[in-house]
Every structure is written in structure tokens, then in C-alpha cells.
Amino acid sequence: xxxxxxxxxxxxxxxxxxxxxxxxxVTSQAVREQHGHTTTWHHNEPPDAVVFAQSTEDxxxxxxxxxxxxxPVIPFGTGTSLEAHVNAPLGGVSIDLRDMNRVLAVxxxxxxxxxxxxxxxxxxxxxxxxxxxxxxxxPGADASLGGMTATRASGTNAVRYGTMKDNVLSLKAxxxxxxLIKTASRAKKSSAGYDLTRLxxxxxxxxxxxxxxxxxxxxxxxxxxxxVCPFATVEDACxxxxxxxxxxxxxxxxELLDEIQVRACNAxxxxxxxxQPMLFVEFHGSSAGVxxxxxxxxxxxxxFGGGPFEWATRAEDRSRIWQARHDAYFAARGLRxxxxxxxxxxxxxISRLAECxxxxxxxxxxxxxxxxxxxxxxxxxxxxxxxIDINDPDEVRRADGFLERLVDRxxxxxxxxxGEHGVGEGKLKYLAAEHGEEVLTLMRSIKRAxxxxxxxxxGKIGS
Numbered sequence: 001x002x003x004x005x006x007x008x009x010x011x012x013x014x015x016x017x018x019x020x021x022x023x024x025x026v027t028s029q030a031v032r033e034q035h036g037h038t039t040t041w042h043h044n045e046p047p048d049a050v051v052f053a054q055s056t057e058d059x060x061x062x063x064x065x066x067x068x069x070x071x072p073v074i075p076f077g078t079g080t081s082l083e084a085h086v087n088a089p090l091g092g093v094s095i096d097l098r099d100m101n102r103v104l105a106v107x108x109x110x111x112x113x114x115x116x117x118x119x120x121x122x123x124x125x126x127x128x129x130x131x132x133x134x135x136x137x138x139p140g141a142d143a144s145l146g147g148m149t150a151t152r153a154s155g156t157n158a159v160r161y162g163t164m165k166d167n168v169l170s171l172k173a174x175x176x177x178x179x180l181i182k183t184a185s186r187a188k189k190s191s192a193g194y195d196l197t198r199l200x201x202x203x204x205x206x207x208x209x210x211x212x213x214x215x216x217x218x219x220x221x222x223x224x225x226x227x228v229c230p231f232a233t234v235e236d237a238c239x240x241x242x243x244x245x246x247x248x249x250x251x252x253x254x255e256l257l258d259e260i261q262v263r264a265c266n267a268x269x270x271x272x273x274x275x276q277p278m279l280f281v282e283f284h285g286s287s288a289g290v291x292x293x294x295x296x297x298x299x300x301x302x303x304f305g306g307g308p309f310e311w312a313t314r315a316e317d318r319s320r321i322w323q324a325r326h327d328a329y330f331a332a333r334g335l336r337x338x339x340x341x342x343x344x345x346x347x348x349x350i351s352r353l354a355e356c357x358x359x360x361x362x363x364x365x366x367x368x369x370x371x372x373x374x375x376x377x378x379x380x381x382x383x384x385x386x387x388i389d390i391n392d393p394d395e396v397r398r399a400d401g402f403l404e405r406l407v408d409r410x411x412x413x414x415x416x417x418x419g420e421h422g423v424g425e426g427k428l429k430y431l432a433a434e435h436g437e438e439v440l441t442l443m444r445s446i447k448r449a450x451x452x453x454x455x456x457x458x459g460k461i462g463s
Contacts, residue, residue: 002454004090005071010048013069017051017093020061024052035076035086035094039329041340041390042084042426047074047094054099056172056180056211063209064178066093072458073176075205077117077147080139082343083424085151085204089459095209097146103127104212111217112169112186117146117210124215133217136161139420140326146210151422152202156325159245159378160252160284163420165201167216173200173208176451186214199446204422205457207450225290226253226282226318227311229301234258234277234361234373238354240304241279241377245350247300249293253282254378255325258361261332261372261385268331269324279306279377280325282318328374332385336370339387344403344426346410347381347419356413357382363405367398381419407433423461431461 005013018025026032027049036046048071053059066073072092079086088094101118108131115124122142125134137148138155147153149171154163161167170184183196200207231237237256244251257265257278266273279301283293298309312318324331333341348356357373364371364384375382384406388399407417407430417430432440443461447454 002070002072002090002458005069005092009069010071010091013065013071013093014049016065017049017062020065021051021058024054026050026052032094035074035079035096036088037079038082038084038087039080040082040342040426041388042087045084045087045089047072047088048091050076050094050096052096052099056174059095059174059209059211060178060180062093062095063174063176066455067177067453070453070455072455073205073209074457075146075150075209077144077150078120078141080141080143081147081151081424082421083418083426085422085424085457085460087425087459089425092455092458097144100146100211106131106133107186108133110186111219112214113217114212114214115145116212117144117149119145121145121148128217129220132220134220135167135215136218137164137167138326140329145213145215149201149210149213150204152420153422154376154381154420156253156255156322156376158376158381158420159254160250161218165198168197168201168213169216170197170214171200171210172212173210175208176453176456180211181208202422204424204460206447206461207456209456221284223287223290224252224282224284224315224318225294225311225313226280226321227309228273228321229279229281229306229309230274231277231279231301231304231306235354235358236304236306237277237279238357238377240301240306242350242353243300243303244297245378247296249296249300250283250285251281251293251297251378252284253280253322255280256357256373256375256377256382257325257328258373260335260370261328261374264331264335264372265324265328268334269320269327271320271324280321282322325374328372328383329385332372333387335372336387340390342386342388342399343383343421344386344406345381345383345419345421346406346415346417347379348410348413348415350378350380352413352415353377353380353382356409356415359409360384360406363402367402369395369398369402371402376419379419380415425459428460
């Protein structure tokens with residue numbers, strides 16, 4: 001494992017980078033802490049310097065200098081990740097990719113586009129709208145697509161459109177030795193060798209720095225219908241979700257909010273929803289298809305005591321509902337001002353979803369924690385949004401114990417410790433329990449092969 005570089009080594013590397021990049025290299029405390037920032041309770045671990053790259057060649061030069069001095073390299077997008085992915089536990093150089101924000105090509109006839117990593121998901125969809133296309137992966141934050149690729153992100157549309165691993169056709173990455181590789185062509189499928197694209201999707205900057213991405217696109221649906229449906233219990237809402245998926249209804253979005261999260265969203269987003277467990281749903285397709293899907297879902301919901309249905313027929317009403325869902329984390333924080341937020345997630349096979357969520361709710365109540373639940377329940381993924389008084393050792397202890405049990409519960413149900421947040425530093429300790437030591441050894445072998453010095457985002461995944 002890479003050791004923390006000596007201060008004089010770091011200063012030599014910073015001096016060389018300053019000569020190359022001038023005022024695009026920043027060493028001020030505030031900027032460094034911003035680039036070690038985490039949005040949850042993980043400790044801030046700032047890099048020694050930040051360089052704002054503007055091209056692939058810039059990234060190659062930065063990595064080349066860092067490799068020469070064995071200095072850590074930490075890629076940075078928008079900093080919205082939740083598991084301390086951008087922290088610099090050994091110091092080093094953060095490469096900020098915000099200025100690499102060009103849409104390089106849109107191939108509308110092939111339903112794909114080529115972008116730089118600093119493009120955010122909202123910016124890309126604004127660029128695509130006039131061509132009748134959109135990119136469907138939508139995590140809560142307006143994250144950079146480079147960061148979304150690196151963390152294998154997903155979001156509310158994943159039940160229909162998949163996650164980042166399903167929507168990245170190819171990418172370019174700068175390796176730890178400064179070399180640039182391209183993992184695949186624009187073809188929709190290939191049997192030519194190892195699937196290097198999927199290796200880099202979810203690698204969290206530990207294998208290289210992503211500098212270009214080719215993405216699959218989708219056509220904007222002819223018709224969209226959506227709305228909200230309350231239930232008496234979270235278990236009923238989960239069982240309605242399971243029945244909907246097992247009935248092969250092609251729902252585009254189906255999101256769970258428990259009663260506490262609904263209360264938070266009402267206050268934060270100025271909604272007036274009944275404060276009880278709630279499903280937010282949306283259907284995409286033709287007018288006839290959407291009407292049929294909506295009717296079938298309504299029948300299933302009624303079987304589980306759901307209703308009354310409130311359909312958002314206007315686009316602005318749907319946007320308001322889904323923006324409230326995307327703002328769930330910030331809404332939850334508003335329930336207890338002055339505390340520290342911690343967002344965590346797990347994912348289980350959908351047949352175990354109701355059991356996992358209800359057991360988790362029981363655990364929250366028994367340990368007297370404030371922890372609303374929201375989830376992409378169409379694929380078995382849900383989030384727990386804790387608010388913690390970090391000055392109360394007993395509450396911190398209870399929260400730690402809850403997190404351990406949440407992961408243990410998911411793994412016991414043949415699930416995963418993280419459905420979409422990624423590993424970073426926060427979930428690192430759970431990988432052995434999920435994968436076993438043999439798989440971790442293989443991951444470390446891949447890491448060593450591509451990064452023998454261990455300079456690429458050390459302390460994460462395979463480190």
C-alpha cells in the first residue's frame with residue numbers, strides 16, 4: 001500500500017505542477033477542504049493541492065508528474081458522492097474536472113453521445129432536449145457524468161433504463177503511468193476481449209482518470225403519466241411494488257417514501273401530501289400504453305389497500321413531485337437542524353424488499369434514531385437518511401450499530417452493502433463480508449496490475 005509521501009516530495013511535485021499550470025493549481029486551505037469535502041459525517045481529508053484540468057492532455061501531464069514522485073491522484077467531479085470517494089487520506093493532488101464540460105458529439109440516429117467527464121446530467125439533457133432525446137440516469141444531485149460513471153450511479157429511472165453500467169458504451173481513461181486508453185467502440189455490443197468498459201465503470205478513480213465517455217441515449221417518451229399513491233404501511237407499499245414488477249408492468253419509476261420522509265418533503269418542498277407511506281410512480285410510452293399501465297398499477301395498489309390515487313397530469317406538477325423526491329436528503333436534514341446527515345443505502349432481491357424495509361424501520365424505532373427511508377424500490381434499493389448529533393457519543397454509537405445491522409441484514413438476504421452510493425471509504429469495511437477474501441484478492445491484483453505504485457485514489461475499493 002502507498003505510504004503518505006514526505007512533505008519535501010509533495011512540494012517538489014507541486015512546484016512542477018505550478019510551472020505547468022500556473023494559477024490553475026490551487027493550494028489554499030479552503031479550496032483543498034472543498035475537494036476533500038463529503039456530504040455526510042465522514043471526516044474531511046483534503047489533498048495537498050488542486051489542479052483544474054481543461055483537457056485530456058492536462059490530465060496526462062498531472063498524472064505523469066504524480067507518478068514520477070509517487071504522489072496520490074484523486075479525481076473530482078462535483079463532490080456530491082456520499083461515501084468519502086474524493087477524500088485524500090494520504091494527501092496528494094485532486095484533479096478537478098469541472099472545466100472538461102463539453103458535449104463532443106451527439107449521434108441522434110444511433111442514440112448515443114460523446115461527452116467530457118465534467119458535463120452534468122441536467123446540462124446534458126438540456127443539450128439533448130431539442131433533438132427529442134434524453135439521458136435517463138438521474139441520481140438526486142446534479143452530478144457530473146464522470147463521477148456517475150466512476151461510482152456506477154443510478155437513480156429513480158433505473159427500474160426501466162438500468163444504471164450507469166448499462167448506459168456507458170465506451171470511455172477513455174488516463175492510467176497511472178499517464179497513458180491514455182479507449183475501452184471500446186460505439187457499437188451497441190461486442191465480444192472482442194475483456195469488457196474493460198465495465199471494469200472502469202464503478203472503479204471510483206482507483207484504476208485511472210476518466211476523460212471521455214460515450215453514453216447510450218433514449219428517446220423522450222410520447223406520453224408520461226405519474227402520480228402518488230398512499231398506503232397504510234410501508235410493508236403494503238413494498239408488496240404493491242413487488243407485485244407490480246412481477247406482473248411485468250413496464251413502470252419507469254416507482255419510489256417509496258415512508259411517513260417521516262413524506263413529512264420532511266411536505267415541509268421542504270411545500271407539498272401537501274398525506275403523511276403516510278407513499279409510492280411515487282411514473283409510466284413512459286404511448287398514450288394508450290401509459291393509460292393501460294396506470295390502470296393495471298391502480299388495480300394492484302388497491303389490492304394492498306393503496307389509494308386514493310392522485311395523478312399529476314401536468315408536466316409542471318410531475319416535475320414538482322420528482323424534484324421533491326430528488327431533494328429527499330436535504331428535506332430529511334431539515335427535520336433536525338444542527339445535526340449531521342448520513343445517507344446510506346442497501347439493495348436486496350425484490351422478493352425480500354418488504355421484509356428488509358420493515359425490519360429496518362423496527363430497528364430505527366428501537367434505537368430511537370431519526371432516519372427517514374426513501375428508495376428506488378422497483379429494483380430493491382432503498383436509502384436511510386439519518387440525522388445524528390455527533391456531539392452525543394451514545395447516539396453516534398447507536399447509529400454505528402444500526403449501520404452495521406443494516407448491511408448485515410441486506411447481505412443475509414443475498415443483497416449488497418451499497419446499491420448505488422459506491423464504496424469509497426465508508427463501505428470499504430463491508431467488502432470482505434459481501435465478496436469474500438478470494439474476490440478481494442482478485443480486485444487487488446487488478447489494482448496492482450494497472451496501478452503498481454498505488455497512486456490512484458488510495459484508500460478506496462482495492463486498496
